[in-house]
Amino acid sequence: MADSARLKKMTVALPSSLVDKLRILARSKRVRSANAAVREAVERYIADLEREDFRRAMESAASDPEFLRDIETVEYDFRHADRESAEMIPRW
Secondary structure, three states, X not given: OOXXXXXXXXOOOOOHHHHHHHHXXXXXXXXXXXXXXXXXXXXXXXXXXXXXXXXXXXXXXXOOHHHHHHHHHHHHHOHHHXXXXXXXXOOO
């Protein structure tokens, strides 16, 4: 959720049908307010875009030989720590 002390106003244009629906939802207390609903929708949209960017970056890394070599090196370097940690996990 956005920090309310750091909110910045912005004017956006929405179809009147969406504005009407937002106002109805706010009046019926389905959403805190029209502003809050728009803010939450934009936050979700941006989070979705960021997840997609991350997914694409990981997909690209998965076919990058240098990245894969680095991963193998790190796995090798930490093999003892990984084994020790695994031994600390209780068995079911």
